[in-house]
Amino acid sequence: MNKGEICIFVEVILKINHGGHNMAIEIIEREQIRIIGMKLETLLQDTREQMIIPKLQQSFNERLEEVNGAVVFPITYGVFIDPPNYNPNTDLFTWIAGVEVNHDVEPPVDMISYELPKATYAVLEYQGDIDRAGDAYGELYEWIKNSEYEQAGTYGFEVYSKVHSPLERGNADFLLHFPIKRK
Secondary structure, eight states: OOTTOOOEEEEEEEEEEETTEEEEEEEEEEOOEEEEEEEEEEOHHHHHHHOHHHHHHHHHHHHGGGOTTBSSTTOEEEEEEOOTTOOTTTOOEEEEEEEEEOTTOOOOTTOEEEEEOSEEEEEEEEEEOGGGTHHHHHHHHHHHHTSSEEEOSSEEEEEESSOOOGGGGGGEEEEEEEEEEEO
């Protein structure tokens, strides 16, 4: 594999009917990647009410050209990291809006780097209104709970195939990834 190539292997695609519509869950293996981006900590309720994460994603998109060594531009990431024993009503979680980079790139001022580990992931494609994207999280959590898998970490991420403008909120399209392992 050449430096900078994405290595994704599809193990299986499971199609199920959930809530009146079909959803396809892919189980994939992903290699470790390095993300450079902007980070914040927030409560889930605050980001829903104040659109904190969409505002961070937009701020990052406006600074994207400052990041050297982007591997697969225009693909960007939204990474969440929950604390242990996360309670969404009371605990802050971390969100990183970023882009995949070569491993030797330094982050610009006011940005950080983060390593997404090599892992097996359950992946759900979401298409629709970004303000209803939480539905995808609920569906993927529920699928994992009822499958032969369990979550293998307190993080996950969204992969965006294009940079969305604030006017495109109703037309979001991303792949939601949760790390998993067999029960």
